[in-house]
Amino acid sequence: GSLLLLLLMSNLLLCKNVASQPMCPSGSSCRVSLRDLFERAIILSHYIHSLSSELSQEFDAQYSQGPEFFTQAMSMCHTASLSTPAGKEQAHQIHQKDFVILVIHLLRSWTEPLSHLIIEANHLPKAPDTLIAKAMEIQEQNQRLLEGVKKISKLVDPEIIDNGDYSVWLGLPSLQSNDLESRLFAYHNEFRCLRRDTHKVDNYLKFLKCQIAYDGSC
Amino acid sequence: MGISASDERLVDVAYIVEPNPPKNVTLEIQQPEDGKPYLWIKWVPPTLADTASGWLLLQYEVRLKHEKAVEWEIYFAGQQTNFKVLSFYPGYKYLVHVRCKPDHGLWSKWSEEHSIEIPSDLNMNDETTWIFVAILSAVICLVMVWAVAFKGYRMMTCILPPVPGPKIKGFDTRLLETGKTEEFLTAFGCQGFPPTSDCEDLLVEFLEVNDSEDQQLMPSFSKKYPGQGVKFRHPDRDNDSGHGSCDSPSLLSEKCGGPWANPRTFHIPKVIEKLENLEANITCTWDPLNISTEGKIFNFHTNGSRSSTWPLPQPSQHKPRSPYHSTAEVCKLPMGPKAALATVLDKSVKDALKFSKSIEIGGEEKAVKKMEVESFPAKTEQDTAWLLPQEKTPFIPEKTLDYVEIHKVNKDGALSLTPKQKNSIDQTEKPQASEISKEYVKVVRVTDNNILVLVPDPRAQNKEAPRSLQQNQAEKDTSCFTATPSNCRLHLGGSDYLDPASLTHSFHGQFE
Numbered sequence: 001g002s003l004l005l006l007l008l009m010s011n012l013l014l015c016k017n018v019a020s021q022p023m024c025p026s027g028s029s030c031r032v033s034l035r036d037l038f039e040r041a042i043i044l045s046h047y048i049h050s051l052s053s054e055l056s057q058e059f060d061a062q063y064s065q066g067p068e069f070f071t072q073a074m075s076m077c078h079t080a081s082l083s084t085p086a087g088k089e090q091a092h093q094i095h096q097k098d099f100v101i102l103v104i105h106l107l108r109s110w111t112e113p114l115s116h117l118i119i120e121a122n123h124l125p126k127a128p129d130t131l132i133a134k135a136m137e138i139q140e141q142n143q144r145l146l147e148g149v150k151k152i153s154k155l156v157d158p159e160i161i162d163n164g165d166y167s168v169w170l171g172l173p174s175l176q177s178n179d180l181e182s183r184l185f186a187y188h189n190e191f192r193c194l195r196r197d198t199h200k201v202d203n204y205l206k207f208l209k210c211q212i213a214y215d216g217s218c
Numbered sequence: 219m220g221i222s223a224s225d226e227r228l229v230d231v232a233y234i235v236e237p238n239p240p241k242n243v244t245l246e247i248q249q250p251e252d253g254k255p256y257l258w259i260k261w262v263p264p265t266l267a268d269t270a271s272g273w274l275l276l277q278y279e280v281r282l283k284h285e286k287a288v289e290w291e292i293y294f295a296g297q298q299t300n301f302k303v304l305s306f307y308p309g310y311k312y313l314v315h316v317r318c319k320p321d322h323g324l325w326s327k328w329s330e331e332h333s334i335e336i337p338s339d340l341n342m343n344d345e346t347t348w349i350f351v352a353i354l355s356a357v358i359c360l361v362m363v364w365a366v367a368f369k370g371y372r373m374m375t376c377i378l379p380p381v382p383g384p385k386i387k388g389f390d391t392r393l394l395e396t397g398k399t400e401e402f403l404t405a406f407g408c409q410g411f412p413p414t415s416d417c418e419d420l421l422v423e424f425l426e427v428n429d430s431e432d433q434q435l436m437p438s439f440s441k442k443y444p445g446q447g448v449k450f451r452h453p454d455r456d457n458d459s460g461h462g463s464c465d466s467p468s469l470l471s472e473k474c475g476g477p478w479a480n481p482r483t484f485h486i487p488k489v490i491e492k493l494e495n496l497e498a499n500i501t502c503t504w505d506p507l508n509i510s511t512e513g514k515i516f517n518f519h520t521n522g523s524r525s526s527t528w529p530l531p532q533p534s535q536h537k538p539r540s541p542y543h544s545t546a547e548v549c550k551l552p553m554g555p556k557a558a559l560a561t562v563l564d565k566s567v568k569d570a571l572k573f574s575k576s577i578e579i580g581g582e583e584k585a586v587k588k589m590e591v592e593s594f595p596a597k598t599e600q601d602t603a604w605l606l607p608q609e610k611t612p613f614i615p616e617k618t619l620d621y622v623e624i625h626k627v628n629k630d631g632a633l634s635l636t637p638k639q640k641n642s643i644d645q646t647e648k649p650q651a652s653e654i655s656k657e658y659v660k661v662v663r664v665t666d667n668n669i670l671v672l673v674p675d676p677r678a679q680n681k682e683a684p685r686s687l688q689q690n691q692a693e694k695d696t697s698c699f700t701a702t703p704s705n706c707r708l709h710l711g712g713s714d715y716l717d718p719a720s721l722t723h724s725f726h727g728q729f730e
Contacts, residue, residue: 049322071226088273199232199322203273206321210272217270 038209045202056191073185077193097157108166114139235323238264245334257303284310309338
């Protein structure tokens with residue numbers, strides 16, 4: 001009886017230790033590769049966000065019909081249902097692997113909208129070539145970043161569960177509406193949401209890099 | 219009622235963040251032992267910026283200048299909190315500012331000004347580098363000096379080639395130096411010196427020209443020869459005498475048919491140049507070579523001491539001289555000496571062949587060879603005797619001397635030449651009497667140097683002779699086949715053997 005108890009206790013302790021320890025403890029070789037993966041991911045996320053900012057600004061410059069023309073175009077982004085930390089304190093409270101899953105969720109949510117945006121943007125009147133080129137570049141880099149963050153998640157937690165969740169996008173009819181103004185509003189909104197979500201991804205990855213790969217202090 | 223609220227403005231917090239400027243900026247002069255000294259600037263992020271957690275990423279910028287400078291030097295420092303300045307002037311006081319911005323935000327204001335005084339005695343130079351540079355440049359200088367000293371001569375000759383002098387091919391200066399004028403003259407094919415009265419008659423006859431001006435020229439022409447002189451060009455010159463198109467030895471040899479090939483084949487370096495000169499003189503016309511050339515030859519090598527008598531191997535030929543202008547004669551001058559030399563020079567055929575190959579300018583080796591070959595058999599004939607090396611007989615046996623005259627020019631540029639017959643012009647019979655197989659030369663082509671590449675034209679032999687003879691009188695079309703008459707003229711002018719003025723006159727008269 002006491003022996004069994006001892007075994008149980010030791011198992012519990014062991015399990016606890018295992019559970020509390022990150023799968024990539026400091027000093028191990030996987031830590032180095034984690035840093036490299038994060039560095040690459042951050043380069044991509046930074047680049048994607050820069051492109052999104054330019055895309056949004058170019059669209060506004062091309063199609064705005066007055067100051068604050070697009071203010072009334074504001075509407076909810078399709079990823080608004082996803083709970084993201086509002087500030088640094090909330091970010092500290094999220095588990096690292098959850099945080100990584102969150103990033104994957106955001107990235108996956110934009111795969112379909114981007115492809116539609118590229119197709120429909122060709123029908124915009126006087127659509128500049130750079131606009132569509134940037135959108136295509138964002139789409140391509142987004143896919144690469146998604147693959148990279150998936151790899152990071154495996155390193156962070158090998159048993160991480162990726163349900164494949166993503167936010168569903170329902171904005172296609174707005175992009176194809178007959179009313180030009182509605183269409184422009186829809187595009188503006190999509191580009192704004194893209195800019196914001198890519199900024200979130202960039203911000204979270206930079207934060208996670210310091211938290212996961214540098215033990216909380218870069 | 220108005221509206222108390224302003225219009226909506228869309229603001230995204232992430233893009234309006236302006237951080238505070240960096241703090242605690244420190245400046246130091248670092249002097250590592252194995253490197254250049256540098257200015258080391260360090261700072262810390264602003265207080266509220268949490269860069270440690272990674273939530274905020276800051277990038278920095280540094281600017282500095284020395285007190286008296288006008289513009290700031292701005293350097294981007296990235297995400298690091300220190301910066302090394304490697305280029306600065308010792309003895310100045312430098313001012314430094316630092317600022318920062320979030321990765322997607324706005325730049326902060328510049329930090330407070332910090333200054334540092336750089337000591338004047340700072341050694342900024344890297345001695346090792348200078349020593350290396352000095353040694354390298356010294357080595358380069360030595361190499362250049364050596365190159366100039368040892369190869370300077372060659373370089374100079376490359377850059378400034380020596381001016382070539384005129385050369386007469388086949389002309390043996392040694393004969394001249396030794397004073398053996400007899401041999402010398404015989405080499406030119408002169409029968410004797412001073413020329414006989416026949417020569418004079420022929421000369422006079424030869425001087426007859428159709429044009430009045432030619433006639434005027436002729437006397438002066440002949441007069442000039444003795445007087446002038448014969449500044450005989452020393453043959454010790456380079457082979458590339460800057461002759462014009464008329465001057466090419468190849469041209470001459472081929473124009474005159476087989477005989478010409480031979481002189482060139484003689485490998486006499488010095489003589490060759492002389493021969494070339496003479497050949498050049500001949501370029502234009504094909505008038506009775508023997509007469510004109512020989513006469514002129516005498517003038518050439520006599521240094522002006524001889525009279526202008528013309529040794530005429532075949533006086534009878536010159537009756538119908540009218541068509542033959544002085545230019546033709548003049549042109550033929552060079553041939554004489556060459557011919558003479560050819561006979562004098564007793565070289566083997568092989569040497570001749572070799573030499574012809576070597577000198578061949580037009581590249582018509584075949585033609586030359588051919589001509590040589592043909593000339594050999596021809597030596598027995600009246601034509602090309604004088605060009606054959608084996609020909610012991612002087613150039614001016616009456617029969618062997620053969621002057622070719624251009625009597626017709628075909629449309630394809632073929633020169634129909636007839637050897638000058640000893641018979642008078644009004645003879646219509648074939649020159650067979652003299653057993654001369656007429657040799658006609660056909661112009662194959664004109665090379666770059668304005669050299670006429672001639673090939674003996676066997677088919678025209680013995681058939682056109684009578685016609686040509688008759689036509690000779692009528693035609694004055696003994697044109698020079700060099701590029702232009704001016705070429706001949708230029709050439710002649712440079713030779714000193716002939717009076718350029720008279721030559722040009724005759725040329726002009728001819729081509730009218």
